[in-house]
Amino acid sequence: MLNRRTITLNVNGEAHELEVEPRHLLADALREGLGLTGTHIGCEHGVCGACTILLDGESIRSCLLLAVQAEGHEITTVEGLGDSNHLNFLQQKFREHHALQCGFCTPGMLMTATELLNQRTSLTERDIRDALSGNLCRCTGYDHIIAAISEAIAETSGAGP
Amino acid sequence: MKPPPFEYFRASNPEEAVAALGAHGGNAKLIAGGQSLMPMLNFRLLEPELLIDISKIASLKRIEKGSSGRWVIGAGVRHRDILVSEVLGNSYPILRAAMTHVAHVAIRNRGTIGGSLAHGDPAAEWPMLALLLDAEIEVLGRSGQRMIEAKDFFLGALHTSLSEDEIILAIHLPPAPVAWGFFETARRAGDFALAGAGVLLETQNGKISEARIALLGLGETPIRVYDAEAKLEGENLNSTNRAAAMEAAKAACQPMTDLHASAEFRVHLAGIMTGRSLDAAWGQAIC
Ligand SMILES: Cc1cc2nc3c(=O)[nH]c(=O)nc-3n(C[C@H](O)[C@H](O)[C@H](O)COP(=O)(O)OP(=O)(O)OC[C@H]3O[C@@H](n4cnc5c(N)ncnc54)[C@H](O)[C@@H]3O)c2cc1C
Ligand code: FES
Ligand code: FES
Numbered sequence: 001m002l003n004r005r006t007i008t009l010n011v012n013g014e015a016h017e018l019e020v021e022p023r024h025l026l027a028d029a030l031r032e033g034l035g036l037t038g039t040h041i042g043c044e045h046g047v048c049g050a051c052t053i054l055l056d057g058e059s060i061r062s063c064l065l066l067a068v069q070a071e072g073h074e075i076t077t078v079e080g081l082g083d084s085n086h087l088n089f090l091q092q093k094f095r096e097h098h099a100l101q102c103g104f105c106t107p108g109m110l111m112t113a114t115e116l117l118n119q120r121t122s123l124t125e126r127d128i129r130d131a132l133s134g135n136l137c138r139c140t141g142y143d144h145i146i147a148a149i150s151e152a153i154a155e156t157s158g159a160g161p
Numbered sequence: 162m163k164p165p166p167f168e169y170f171r172a173s174n175p176e177e178a179v180a181a182l183g184a185h186g187g188n189a190k191l192i193a194g195g196q197s198l199m200p201m202l203n204f205r206l207l208e209p210e211l212l213i214d215i216s217k218i219a220s221l222k223r224i225e226k227g228s229s230g231r232w233v234i235g236a237g238v239r240h241r242d243i244l245v246s247e248v249l250g251n252s253y254p255i256l257r258a259a260m261t262h263v264a265h266v267a268i269r270n271r272g273t274i275g276g277s278l279a280h281g282d283p284a285a286e287w288p289m290l291a292l293l294l295d296a297e298i299e300v301l302g303r304s305g306q307r308m309i310e311a312k313d314f315f316l317g318a319l320h321t322s323l324s325e326d327e328i329i330l331a332i333h334l335p336p337a338p339v340a341w342g343f344f345e346t347a348r349r350a351g352d353f354a355l356a357g358a359g360v361l362l363e364t365q366n367g368k369i370s371e372a373r374i375a376l377l378g379l380g381e382t383p384i385r386v387y388d389a390e391a392k393l394e395g396e397n398l399n400s401t402n403r404a405a406a407m408e409a410a411k412a413a414c415q416p417m418t419d420l421h422a423s424a425e426f427r428v429h430l431a432g433i434m435t436g437r438s439l440d441a442a443w444g445q446a447i448c
Contacts, residue, residue, distance in 0.1 A: 003168055022169035022212065023202075044162065045200035052267050058241075059267040064199040068169050069192075069214060112267065133350040134265025 007071050011036065012080030020067045027051045029067035030077060038078035038107050042136075049135030052108035053077050059115040078107035081114065090117060090152050097148035101139035108135050113149045122157040125150060164202035171214045175221070175301050175328050181213045183303045183326040191215050191328060193237060194271035196264070197280040221275065221330065224249065230336045233299075236275025236329040244269065253294065253334060255341035255359060259286045262343075265351040275329040278314070281321045281382075284353040288315050289377035292385055293359045294334050302327035315382035338363035338371055340446035342438030345377065346430050348421060354378045355422045356430035358410065360438035362398075364446040369393045374406065374438075379414035379431050386413045386435070398443040403436055410435040 009016050011034060018033040025044075030036045030053070042048035044063045051062040054076035082088035087095060090113055100106045112135050116123065123131075128149050129142075137145065172178040182189050189211040192198050201207050215221060221237030224246060232252060234243075243249060244260045263269055263277075263286050277287035278298060291298065291311035298309045303326045314322050323329070338361040345357025356378045363371035372393040374386040389409035396402055416427035 003166075021166065023164040023166050025163065025199075025203075028163070044203045046196060046264075046268060049265070049267070055270075058270040060270050061196075061267050063203070064195050064268075064271065066169065066192075066195070066199075066212075069195070069216065115266070130350050131266055134267055 005068070007068055009034070009067065009070055009075060010073065011075045012077060018067075022066060022068050024067045025063050026053075026065045026067045026070050026075075027062035029070075030062060030075075033067070036077050036079050040104055040107055042104070047134075047136070048105075049108040049112065050105055052111045052135065054111055054115060057115070057118065059112050076111070076114075078110055081110060089156075090114060090149075093148040093152040094145070097144045097151070099140065099145040099148040105135060105137040105139075109137070109145055113152070116149065117152055117156060120157050123150075123153055128153070162203055162205055164199070165205055165208045167209050168211045169214065170211060171217060174218060175215070175330055178213050178215050178218070178328050179301055179303060179326055181211065182328070185211050187325045189213055191279075193273040193276040194239065195276075196268050196272035197276060197282070215275075215328065216273075223331070227333065232334045233331050234274060234334065235331050236278075237273050240264075240269035240272050240274075240277075241266075243274075252339075253337060254339060255293075255343055255361065256290065258341065258343045259290055259359065262286055262345055262347070262351075262354065262357070268351075274332055278332065279321060279323060279329055281315055281317075281319050282353070283315070283318050283380060283382050284355075284378035286354075286357075286377065289357070289359060289375050289383035291332060292383045293361060293373055293375035294337050295373075296335075297333040299330045299333060300327045301330050306330070308333070312385070317381045337361055338373070338446075340364070340442045342441030342443075342445075344434045344437045344441075346434065356414075356416070356427045356434055358431065358434035358438045360435070360442040362393075362439075362442040362446045367447065368395055368397060369443075369446075370395075374410060374435060376410060376414055376431055376435070379416045379427060381415070384413050386410050388413075389435075398439060403439055406439060407432040407436045 030039050040050035042050040046061045046064050053062045055073050190209040192212045221235040223235040227233040240263045250257045296311045340362045342360040345354040347354045361373040372390045376384040389406040411428050411432045414431045416424045418424045
């Protein structure tokens with residue numbers, strides 16, 4: 001094992017110490033080091049969006065960031081949104097609109113949509129589709145996801161649907 | 162796949178990064194946003210001994226007005242930062258428009274100008290913008306600082322005139338015409354373009370006094386269509402010179418056939434993207 005080091009990651013408001021190699025991806029550190037398996041891994045080259053998390057409130061690919069680079073930043077994963085007994089507002093919208101089937105893409109979709117929602121501006125359906133262009137879903141055909149996010153944004157940005 | 166093993170060093174200033182590059186003679190790699198490098202590491206196309214993280218260097222993140230009206234944008238400025246910069250939006254509105262075509266939000270939140278220029282992908286937006294804007298690229302190496310004109314910087318696909326021990330510090334943009342057009346065609350929003358064109362126009366008394374046309378995704382490097390530019394000067398945009406510019410753009414490009422499109426289709430797109438960009442820029446210039 002080459003050059004392992006101990007780092008501290010701030011994830012969902014809690015500091016965690018863990019040992020990593022420099023080559024470890026943040027996605028793997030979250031899943032294997034911290035047991036936070038909500039962050040999914042699909043392509044490992046930035047294309048599918050399944051591994052999307054928030055770093056200081058901004059969406060990023062956790063397959064394209066090394067765990068050692070994430071020190072000193074605030075990380076939010078899907079586990080930070082809600083849990084199966086307490087879905088957050090956006091997760092509730094996903095549920096109401098049937099915005100998931102197998103659920104593989106869902107954590108990435110939620111994190112991308114969380115960043116959008118936090119901007120608190122009204123967006124057209126086109127804007128939302130553009131913003132989700134980096135998140136692939138093989139099940140839903142996207143329409144239900146767009147409907148869930150549109151409604152969530154309309155209800156929080158103060159603009160009509 | 163997962164990246165091969167390497168050591169990791171976080172540089173706190175450009176000088177440290179240059180020293181570390183020099184000490185490893187070609188076996189070290191800078192990492193900025195990681196949005197091009199990490200996929201290459203995950204595919205194991207590269208096996209560096211050392212990664213030098215420059216993403217936390219504050220001096221690489223400046224956006225400021227330099228001498229003689231130039232804007233200086235640090236290499237560590239992200240695509241996202243350009244999208245939200247009012248000052249750059251006013252002086253170079255084409256930048257903002259082009260950034261919306263760079264990948265997806267999550268990639269723009271990390272990817273940087275310096276990384277894009279150094280990576281030198283001919284289908285990427287920054288190399289073409291640098292050429293279109295007559296940018297100069299400021300670099301630092303063991304033998305000191307130097308400025309490289311964009312036209313001398315891109316040597317081939319993923320091949321630039323940077324030496325092994327050099328780091329890009331900033332891109333310098335001289336004043337440029339404000340009226341712009343930018344069009345590209347990609348298979349899906351955020352994908353690398355099959356072909357694209359950018360145009361800048363300046364007019365005086367209703368005639369074109371300066372024209373610039375550049376292409377992306379249409380050869381080994383971004384391409385300036387200098388012949389067409391010269392022919393537009395002193396004229397209105399009309400159907401004859403517009404058609405001539407489209408033909409010149411098609412003649413200037415040497416695209417490849419790949420999985421996504423044939424060379425022939427890309428040449429066709431070069432003409433169409435050039436025509437549309439000219440129309441858009443002309444529309445702005447005369448209003
Ligand atoms: C799914 C996906 C889609 C994409 N689509 C597009 C697109 O449509 N258009 C587009 O333009 N780009 C696209 N990109 C690439 C993206 O824009 C990258 O951000 C950019 O190419 C590289 O910037 P970076 O900061 O991430 O560089 P890194 O990946 O960190 O580095 C890239 C290279 O540049 C070197 N380097 C980095 N900084 C410096 C410096 N200051 N001085 C010298 N060398 C340096 C590195 O050593 C490395 O060789 C896409 C990426 C992904 C993953
Ligand atoms: S696993 Fe990160 S984008 Fe696909
Ligand atoms: S719900 Fe199955 S991939 Fe989106």
